[in-house]
Amino acid sequence: MKATKYYLAAFVAFLIWGFFSLGLKPIHHYPSLDILFYRVFLGVILMSLINVLFRGQIIKKDIAAFKNMLPNHKRQILFLTFGGALLLMANWFFFIYVMNHVSVKAASFAYMVCPILTTVFAYFILREKLSIWQWTAVGISVFSCVLLSYNHFMDIFYSLIVAATYALYLVSQRKNSEMDKFLLLNVQLLIAGLFMLPFYPVYSGALPTEGLFYICLFVIVVLFTIIPLFLNLYALKGVSSATVGIMIYINPIINFLLAVFYFKEPVTGLQLLAYSLILLSIVVFNEKLLFKRTKKQLEV
Template identity: 65%
Template sequence: MKKYNYYFAAFSAFFLWGFFSLALKPISSYPSLDILFYRVFFSVFTLTAINLIFRRKNLKKNWEDFKIMPKKKRQKIIILTLVGSLILASNWLIFIYVINHINVKAGSLAYLICPILTTVFAFFLLHEKLNKWKWTAVCISTISCVLLSLNHFQDIFYSLVVASTYALYLVSQRKNSEIDKFLVLNIQLLFIALLILPFYPSYSGAVPTAPLFYMCLFCIVVLFTIIPLFLNLYALKGLDSSTVGILMYINPIINFTLAVFYFKEEVSLLQMVSYSLILISIIIFNKKVLFGKKNKSKVIVQDSKSI
């Protein structure tokens, strides 16, 4: 029964993230930089409060573990954490800009191709191996991107930039596993906040006074940042990363559905074909996870029957 709880947690996290555009679109009149400022500041405040109030034992344990680590490992953790914070900040800013000033479909496409780009970056940067099925999926995804760029170069360009920054963030953090992930995120956001704080007086607009802005910001910080991260951390306790990775595609599928049926964005036949190719590439890419376990379970059932 507990296994289903892990699946439900992962599903709920990506299901929530799929509706992120609903909180961004109502405040699209505000500059993207302002939204980033307030998202970072409010997220840091909330995450720090959670860690200091509810996770003090965890903080103490992580600090003790960090102090006894070799110097090189400590330096590696610090570099990966700070570099990751810079990549994450750029991803957030570009994503907000794309959703509010390009279109929702571009944001949806970004997170459809993100898992493919993550694997390609991991192949070149971390020297992880790819089998023929995964290379086939990468090629199909590339073809779909080329098709989309024929008439919508701006969309595909921004989608690739968003996907690339998030993929680089994931790859950079794969080797940053010695410290609690939630604490790492808190440190990264705190570092981002300290970096952008000097620019806030010069580059921010007037302090928002409309209640709608703070209502949407509250949703962004709580519903689309804090809660999904907690659910993801809980899910990863009982599920492997590949299973959680498959469930990630709930997010862009909901995004694309909202773009077509709620925001009434136009979708051409070429775009539909391209998105279909991406979905096919996703299935091929995760062939072993999607179908391998099923076949394995059948073998186990057959063996149990023979016994």
């Protein structure tokens, strides 16, 4: 039961992200870099206000804890926090670009590849162990991605970049578990904002005047950034990177359904088969959690 809340946090995070295209598509005519600029800047402002106004004691506690750490530990925390900020920033830019300028299905495919990369990175970097069932799920996922990649090489190229940046972010933040997660996310967005600030005057377009842009941006920052990222980091406190990684599949499945039924993008029988296999892989990977209650009932 203790781990259930962490599983639920990861599930809700990726469920929310699955509907991201609904907030992003209405402003697809704006440059990807502009959307990234304003997403990061507004996110920094909102999160900083929340932390300063309502979470002062937590900030003081984390600062005191950081000061008492050994020098090597401090360097590790700083490296993981700074590196996580850069990975998050890169992931956002490439995802926005793919979603708005390639296709919703290509963005969806990116998060099909991501769990596989997360599992592999976690296995080699964090030495996280996987059961036979979990390796079987990885194998099913690889096969489904091979099916999806057929005749779509550019989709693979863009998808691998998006997937690799987020997979590395997940794995790195699994080791960065000392700080309060909301404060950590605030610091990472602040780093990303400071890094991007010098580029804003040179690479940004004209200041948006359309009200729809700011409405969509607010929804993107609050509903599709702050809330799911916090839930994602919270989940990493109680479950492995590989487990959180495999739940990413919830995101592209919803994206795929939206692409087909809402955005009316064409779909083939091969793609339907591949996404069905993805659903199967989720069940297989989480069989221990999903069938735990059933097994207890059988024992009774």
